[in-house]
Amino acid sequence: MVEYLREQIDSYFTERLLKKVIDIMSHMKDINVSDASRFSGQTPKGDYTFEFVQVISGVLALDQNVQHDVLVMRKNLLKYIKVKEYAAEAEFLDPGPSCILPNVACSNCDAYRDLDLCRDPDLLTEKEWSCADTQCGKIYDREQMENSLLQMVRQRERENVAHAGSSVH
Numbered sequence: 656m657v658e659y660l661r662e663q664i665d666s667y668f669t670e671r672l673l674k675k676v677i678d679i680m681s682h683m684k685d686i687n688v689s690d691a692s693r694f695s696g697q698t699p700k701g702d703y704t705f706e707f708v709q710v711i712s713g714v715l716a717l718d719q720n721v722q723h724d725v726l727v728m729r730k731n732l733l734k735y736i737k738v739k740e741y742a743a744e745a746e747f748l749d750p751g752p753s754c755i756l757p758n759v760a761c762s763n764c765d766a767y768r769d770l771d772l773c774r775d776p777d778l779l780t781e782k783e784w785s786c787a788d789t790q791c792g793k794i795y796d797r798e799q800m801e802n803s804l805l806q807m808v809r810q811r812e813r814e815n816v817a818h819a820g821s822s823v824h
């Protein structure tokens with residue numbers, strides 16, 4: 656199983672994520688970064704491509720069996736967007752703003768929960784992310800969470816495009 660996962664990360668995930676990174680970069684070209692940071696009220700933190708790579712790598716690296724492979728994947732993706740792996744801005748755990756994945760549903764007991772991917776103590780200690788209900792404890796569907804993350808990134812892209820558009824008169 657571990658072998659399979661490693662292979663998946665080396666081939667499937669790296670390839671898919673690289674495509675996504677290229678996709679985001681092409682959208683980013685049209686976005687005025689200073690506008691985006693003004694609307695979000697944050698100082699510019701590099702671009703969204705970088706944040707995307709950080710968040711996805713962070714999620715995948717929670718499985719310690721494949722941590723090394725995820726680091727290699729992350730290194731390759733960062734190389735593509737020209738961020739040096741050991742640059743200060745490439746800190747693995749960003750103590751900055753949190754990243755909340757809202758309304759993660761349990762497929763077993765229908766409980767909903769917002770997951771703070773950067774700070775939720777459950778996510779930092781558990782090997783697999785699971786339902787908070789002690790009666791249930793069902794492990795969350797990883798693919799579903801990854802899809803939600805992708806949707807969040809797309810949503811932010813759209814918002815930024817809309818903001819950039821509305822500031823042009």
Ligand SMILES: [Zn+2]
Pocket residue numbers: 761762763764765766786787788791792793
């Ligand atoms: Zn549950």
